[in-house]
Amino acid sequence: MNTNTTSSWQDAIAVDDVPADDVVGVIVAGKDVAIYSVDGEIFASSNLCTHGNARLCDGFLEGHEIECPLHQGKFDVRSGKPTCAPVTEAIRTYPIKIENGRVYVAFE
Template identity: 55%
Template sequence: MSDWTDVAAETDLFEGAGVPVAPGGRDIALYSQGGQVFATDNLCTHGHARLCDGFLEGFEIECPFHQGRFDIRTGQATGAPCTEAVKSWPVKVEGGRVWLALD
């Protein structure tokens, strides 16, 4: 069973942008989109760029290095040259705080 870890204030997030957090030394990006919060690993599986520095359109984050894309809901690669998914993390928002289930 995963423990929930408090990683950010909901007010630290804004629609259409990634925000980096580092719970337990992990590099994770948080995204606020469509009234929901999502989390993925922050490192692109293709070019080793930080996804929080990329461009978020809809539910896809575009890597700032080679413009590959990932679905922030699932971590699946959705655009070349990316073919390997990034890990996505379960998220809940309670009491104005963002919590991640870390394994």
């Protein structure tokens, strides 16, 4: 994706505030967003599980999979796709860019 074509970049969090190989929840432009750090890469998704009313930032991140704290369904943080029952509907993922030590998220 060409980052120059996305006009809705929102400042989310400092890179240093995203724990290594973990997840943190932030509110960005009124949206609840999960920011993940996996092997030095940053990813962003909706913070709400599509199966139950649970915040993914309260779940367990293992590799590229976030486990919902409510029913233990899992999603791939890169694509949002479900990887384990009982979840069947993907979570929304968002493009990110890192600039001047900050993580920016785009909402399209």
